[in-house]
Amino acid sequence: MARAIILVMDSFGIGAAPDADSFGDVGADTLGHIAATCATGATSDDRPASGPLTLPNLECLGLADAALIGSGLVPEGLSLAGDRLNSSFGAAAETSRGKDTPSGHWEMAGLPVDFDWGFFPRTVPAFPDEVVSKLTERAGLPGILGNCHASGTTIIADLGLEHIQTGKPICYTSADSVFQIAAHEEHFGLERLYQLCLLAEEILKPWNIGRVIARPFVGGGPEDFKRTANRRDYTTPPHGETLLDRVKDAGGDVYSVGKIADIFANQGVTVFRKAAGNMALFDATLQALEESKDGDLIFTNFVDFDMEYGHRRNPLGYAAALEAFDKRLPELQSQLKADDMVVITADHGCDPTWPGSDHTRENVPVLIFGGDTPKQDLGHRESFADMGQTLCHHLGLPALPAGKNCF
Numbered sequence: 001m002a003r004a005i006i007l008v009m010d011s012f013g014i015g016a017a018p019d020a021d022s023f024g025d026v027g028a029d030t031l032g033h034i035a036a037t038c039a040t041g042a043t044s045d046d047r048p049a050s051g052p053l054t055l056p057n058l059e060c061l062g063l064a065d066a067a068l069i070g071s072g073l074v075p076e077g078l079s080l081a082g083d084r085l086n087s088s089f090g091a092a093a094e095t096s097r098g099k100d101t102p103s104g105h106w107e108m109a110g111l112p113v114d115f116d117w118g119f120f121p122r123t124v125p126a127f128p129d130e131v132v133s134k135l136t137e138r139a140g141l142p143g144i145l146g147n148c149h150a151s152g153t154t155i156i157a158d159l160g161l162e163h164i165q166t167g168k169p170i171c172y173t174s175a176d177s178v179f180q181i182a183a184h185e186e187h188f189g190l191e192r193l194y195q196l197c198l199l200a201e202e203i204l205k206p207w208n209i210g211r212v213i214a215r216p217f218v219g220g221g222p223e224d225f226k227r228t229a230n231r232r233d234y235t236t237p238p239h240g241e242t243l244l245d246r247v248k249d250a251g252g253d254v255y256s257v258g259k260i261a262d263i264f265a266n267q268g269v270t271v272f273r274k275a276a277g278n279m280a281l282f283d284a285t286l287q288a289l290e291e292s293k294d295g296d297l298i299f300t301n302f303v304d305f306d307m308e309y310g311h312r313r314n315p316l317g318y319a320a321a322l323e324a325f326d327k328r329l330p331e332l333q334s335q336l337k338a339d340d341m342v343v344i345t346a347d348h349g350c351d352p353t354w355p356g357s358d359h360t361r362e363n364v365p366v367l368i369f370g371g372d373t374p375k376q377d378l379g380h381r382e383s384f385a386d387m388g389q390t391l392c393h394h395l396g397l398p399a400l401p402a403g404k405n406c407f
Helices: 030-039 056-060 063-071 101-108 129-139 152-166 185-203 243-249 278-291 304-310 315-334 385-394
Strands: 004-009 088-092 145-149 170-173 178-184 211-218 232-235 254-257 271-273 297-302 341-345 364-369 377-381
Touching: 004 101, 004 278, 004 315, 004 385, 030 063, 030 315, 056 063, 056 315, 063 088, 063 364, 063 377, 101 385, 129 185, 145 152, 152 170, 152 178, 152 185, 152 211, 178 185, 185 211, 185 232, 243 254, 243 297, 243 385, 254 278, 271 278, 278 297, 278 315, 304 315, 341 385, 364 377, 364 385
Parallel strands: 004 297, 004 341, 088 377, 145 170, 178 211, 254 271, 254 297
Antiparallel strands: 088 364, 170 178, 211 232, 341 364
16 A cells, blocks of 8 residues: 555546437547547647647557547547556546536545536526525625626626626626636635635525635736636535545545645545646645655646636647646656556546537546556446545555445
């Protein structure tokens, strides 16, 4: 036993899940469509050099092999690992009923979500009058802006100036079970935004909404409004024990890198590491590796894949972010102890070529490596929970209620 490390490439799907038809996502393939876009020779400011998607380190971990399981195709420009393979690989489908962030993370930690979250309709207004009236009255607000399904960056550009002028926060939702509040850090106030989100969380309990998210931003106008790293998620706590609880109860530390603590409502987390941007998150992960001890869990969410490129439907930006992540992997591998086990996976898809701006119901990669971890084909896993169960076994902890050990 040494340590367990989970690296979540947020939204990195590898082909439509078996139940994608129930979500309107038949044909979605985040990795496949990114690779196909790169193969056309297209360029952008995010990826100015043309050419195929280049992920040599992930290829050696079996990414293309996992994609073949997940989608039935090898992504354009990528190759099967063959003799280079230094990992076990597979694809996993989600059993939880939603394609949202908490459900995906909780399930990979051994706790599938077997109930339905509350959602807001695709109408304008989207929120019940009772919610809006309670929020405005109790917070002393002159009203709210938005009240609809929207992309966060778009709605801030559209309504940011009116928000500054009127003092009305921007409230919006998405296909997830979420109530998001955007407000300017200086004109509205960061602490005031956090308190407003706590109030909204209390008001929304009867609607079973999974998360209230504070979306602070800065800037003087639509051309330079920018969301900051001071985002905060107010998440419904997990409804049962997870891998994080098992590790903590056994005396280990659970390192939350990025928004993991928010996703789990701090349950089971002992060490908190915040960072803005994938590369800073990678740095924080390496720092956690330096500090951690046997029996610890390091759990990192690389949010940029989803937030900056998936939701914004930017396949070339997503490709550049994948290539940057791939280049950092040897640094992580060089810091592993002999008995460490690493899982690289995702929580859902967010195909940047798909209509709309929502998540997509997809299989996710399961790449497991480190130390004497077997190097084999894990096939198609029926639940993300298999990853949590595998790490639980690796750390010598009592088995979780859900999931099967991959080995």
